[in-house]
Amino acid sequence: MSQTELPTGTAPMTMIQSLRSAMDVMLARSDDVVVFGQDVGYFGGVFRCTDGLQAKYGKHRVFDAPISETGIAGAAIGMAAYGLRPVAEIQFADYIYPAYDQIASEAARLRYRSRGMFTAPLVFRTPCGGGIYGGQTHSQSPEAIFAHVCGVRTVMPSNPYDAKGLLISSIENDDPVIFLEPKRLYNGPFDGHHDRPVVSWGKHPGNAVPEGYYSVPLDKAAVAREGSQLTIVTYGTTVWVALAAAEEAGIDAEVIDLRSLWPLDYDTVMDSVKKTRRCIVLHEATRTCGFGAELVALVQEHCFYHLEAPVERVTGWDTPYPHAQEWDYFPGPARVIDAMRRVLED
Amino acid sequence: MSASSSLHLHVPEPSARPGQTTDFSYLKLSPAGAVAKPPLDVTAAQTAALADQLVRVLDDDGNAVGPWAEDIDDQLLLDAMHAMLKTRAYDARLVIAQRQKKTSFYIQCLGEEAIAIGQTLALRDGDMHFPTYRQQGILIAKGAPLVEMMCQVLSNAADPLKGRQLPIMYSYKEHGFFTISGNLTTQYIQAVGWAMASAIKGDTKIAAAWVGDGATAEGDFHAALTFAHVYRAPVILNVVNNQWAISTFQAIAGGENTTFAARGVGYGIPSLRVDGNDLLAVYAVSRWAAERARSNLGPTLVEWVTYRAGPHSTSDDPSKYRPADDAQRFPLGDPIERLKQHLVKRGLWSEERHEQTRAGYDAEISRALKEAETHGALGSELRPGPAEMFNDVYKDMPEHLRRQRQQLGA
Numbered sequence: 210m211s212q213t214e215l216p217t218g219t220a221p222m223t224m225i226q227s228l229r230s231a232m233d234v235m236l237a238r239s240d241d242v243v244v245f246g247q248d249v250g251y252f253g254g255v256f257r258c259t260d261g262l263q264a265k266y267g268k269h270r271v272f273d274a275p276i277s278e279t280g281i282a283g284a285a286i287g288m289a290a291y292g293l294r295p296v297a298e299i300q301f302a303d304y305i306y307p308a309y310d311q312i313a314s315e316a317a318r319l320r321y322r323s324r325g326m327f328t329a330p331l332v333f334r335t336p337c338g339g340g341i342y343g344g345q346t347h348s349q350s351p352e353a354i355f356a357h358v359c360g361v362r363t364v365m366p367s368n369p370y371d372a373k374g375l376l377i378s379s380i381e382n383d384d385p386v387i388f389l390e391p392k393r394l395y396n397g398p399f400d401g402h403h404d405r406p407v408v409s410w411g412k413h414p415g416n417a418v419p420e421g422y423y424s425v426p427l428d429k430a431a432v433a434r435e436g437s438q439l440t441i442v443t444y445g446t447t448v449w450v451a452l453a454a455a456e457e458a459g460i461d462a463e464v465i466d467l468r469s470l471w472p473l474d475y476d477t478v479m480d481s482v483k484k485t486r487r488c489i490v491l492h493e494a495t496r497t498c499g500f501g502a503e504l505v506a507l508v509q510e511h512c513f514y515h516l517e518a519p520v521e522r523v524t525g526w527d528t529p530y531p532h533a534q535e536w537d538y539f540p541g542p543a544r545v546i547d548a549m550r551r552v553l554e555d
Numbered sequence: 556m557s558a559s560s561s562l563h564l565h566v567p568e569p570s571a572r573p574g575q576t577t578d579f580s581y582l583k584l585s586p587a588g589a590v591a592k593p594p595l596d597v598t599a600a601q602t603a604a605l606a607d608q609l610v611r612v613l614d615d616d617g618n619a620v621g622p623w624a625e626d627i628d629d630q631l632l633l634d635a636m637h638a639m640l641k642t643r644a645y646d647a648r649l650v651i652a653q654r655q656k657k658t659s660f661y662i663q664c665l666g667e668e669a670i671a672i673g674q675t676l677a678l679r680d681g682d683m684h685f686p687t688y689r690q691q692g693i694l695i696a697k698g699a700p701l702v703e704m705m706c707q708v709l710s711n712a713a714d715p716l717k718g719r720q721l722p723i724m725y726s727y728k729e730h731g732f733f734t735i736s737g738n739l740t741t742q743y744i745q746a747v748g749w750a751m752a753s754a755i756k757g758d759t760k761i762a763a764a765w766v767g768d769g770a771t772a773e774g775d776f777h778a779a780l781t782f783a784h785v786y787r788a789p790v791i792l793n794v795v796n797n798q799w800a801i802s803t804f805q806a807i808a809g810g811e812n813t814t815f816a817a818r819g820v821g822y823g824i825p826s827l828r829v830d831g832n833d834l835l836a837v838y839a840v841s842r843w844a845a846e847r848a849r850s851n852l853g854p855t856l857v858e859w860v861t862y863r864a865g866p867h868s869t870s871d872d873p874s875k876y877r878p879a880d881d882a883q884r885f886p887l888g889d890p891i892e893r894l895k896q897h898l899v900k901r902g903l904w905s906e907e908r909h910e911q912t913r914a915g916y917d918a919e920i921s922r923a924l925k926e927a928e929t930h931g932a933l934g935s936e937l938r939p940g941p942a943e944m945f946n947d948v949y950k951d952m953p954e955h956l957r958r959q960r961q962q963l964g965a
Contacts, residue, residue: 284748288752307774324716539778
């Protein structure tokens with residue numbers, strides 16, 4: 210689809226542009242929205258996600274922060290408790306751990322422990338995931354440690370349209386949201402074929418993003434591909450891996466893009482597995498106690514009598530994310546195809 | 556010393572352990588009235604010397620002296636005395652209630668009453684305190700309902716926090732009292748964020764952050780000072796140095812041969828070290844710091860030098876790690892006794908009135924506890940229902956929590 214064919218009111222956007230557009234829209238809609246983090250102000254972010262926002266809204270609304278994740282998180286909580294809607298950035302998900310106490314002990318529990326007297330309507334945006342030769346500390350997928358925390362919402366988009374709509378929903382939501390952005394998808398979709406030329410969002414049919422306000426609901430999964438033979442439950446970059454694997458293997462897989470990891474959309478997942486009777490859970494994060502374990506448990510609990518085969522997990526290995534062995538680590542289409550064949554054999 | 560001598564790990568110790576006598580000479584004291592009162596727009600560097608001295612107003616005879624002795628309204632001093640007596644009576648009664656197993660846990664602020672109360676009286680309605688678990692004086696000075704506070708401690712059917720929180724972890728937005736967390740120092744940087752928000756919105760409200768000496772060692776203390784300085788946040792950064800973090804002497808927190816006020820100077824924040832048992836000094840310094848914050852002059856750090864006269868909590872026995880008579884020997888005395896001496900001297904108060912007030916609060920607190928107990932106490936049938944457990948985790952209850960509540964049959 211060329212640009213002239215885009216629907217009225219939309220523009221071709223990369224995920225970076227769509228995330229920036231979401232913040233632009235929300236900064237314009239409410240004076241309570243503030244954006245801050247390391248390098249997000251004048252410079253516009255190391256990934257350009259906040260480019261131009263400080264110039265447009267001023268230093269009181271969009272500003273640089275010291276290199277202190279716990280400081281960024283704690284200050285955001287204080288601002289939210291005052292009544293603002295902070296959108297704070299942690300430069301890489303790998304560096305969110307210093308903020309973990311503030312997120313798990315504070316943001317997540319402010320409403321509960323104060324019986325709703327104080328709340329934390331805030332968003333922590335953070336680039337996550339591998340496939341970029343990021344090595345150990347620029348590739349991690351720490352979603353499981355947030356999905357385990359009661360009181361926060363964990364969200365991860367897989368395309369520019371969802372990225373903007375989900376970020377707008379997250380900013381509007383009154384619960385704290387961990388908004389994980391697969392940096393591998395910032396400039397274009399990625400199906401795990403690192404040896405092929407990368408397609409940018411500019412040339413991808415899924416790049417039309419409304420320029421104004423819209424939202425994509427939280428707690429609502431998307432069916433990225435309808436299918437009948439098995440269900441792949443996934444999110445983020447591996448949505449594209451699953452789609453490629455299904456096409457290449459000629460297997461009619463139904464691909465569910467969770468979008469909201471937790472709380473999640475039970476019905477879409479369970480209805481699909483009950484229909485296909487086979488399920489694979491796919492994510493980049495390490496396997497043991499990863500979010501996939503919860504997904505497997507849920508499918509087992511809710512679809513036990515429908516299942517024709519054990520639920521498979523295709524994940525990163527239980528190792529720190531390596532540098533040279535990137536493509537041995539990253540769960541690409543070949544591993545997904547192997548798993549699909551095993552699941553169908555049973 | 557030869558270059559080849561072996562290295563030695565220094566592990567600070569208090570000067571005295573049980574059965575010994577503490578040498579309080581480690582506390583750098585200044586005579587009442589000796590420390591200057593700087594202009595509001597003082598720089599951090601100009602307060603370097605002050606961070607090593609001790610602002611005091613009341614001398615040993617109960618006279619208010621020096622540049623920090625200001626026109627404090629008589630009624631305000633009487634209000635402070637009332638709040639301090641009430642807080643002490645409240646603490647004493649709830650310690651007994653814990654021993655009677657009416658509650659699982661309690662923390663008193665014995666000996667530290669002047670600090671929270673003095674500062675609260677210097678701030679305005681709308682300002683937000685980010686307290687630790689030892690600033691209950693804020694609530695009492697603000698006139699929070701005693702029965703309701705007790706219901707929280709008893710986790711009973713009338714507990715405003717529905718039994719979700721450990722006793723004393725109060726939350727009172729309407730009294731400018733931020734929800735208390737069990738995780739130390741987290742509130743310190745949150746206070747800075749709240750103050751930044753007030754500045755972002757062009758408001759006139761300020762924040763007061765509270766932390767103890769031990770908890771200054773947490774990373775969030777560093778983050779808070781950095782952010783407060785960077786953004787010139789309208790916040791008062793209070794460090795209550797009561798010399799002890801449970802069993803740990805303040806030297807282990809980094810207080811040996813330095814002061815906590817000096818830390819503030821290093822971050823570029825004007826900092827003062829103040830007699831925490833001198834209500835007049837607490838009020839005057841708090842008013843000064845509040846005025847600085849309200850005038851867009853930024854944060855102030857105040858180290859309040861005091862002594863944790865009681866056990867750390869009802870689960871603690873200080874006789875295992877410090878001399879039993881420590882509090883009596885602490886050179887800054889008792890905040891209530893010192894204010895009493897001053898008020899009596901000024902003809903605003905008397906021994907009789909003191910005793911009468913004290914007894915009156917004992918009776919009021921006992922009556923309040925009786926009333927609170929009509930709503931239940933620990934382990935009684937009267938308690939918040941199990942369905943309350945699932946509310947307020949999120950704004951709207953997600954499906955998995957609805958399922959779990961149903962599973963419990965609640």
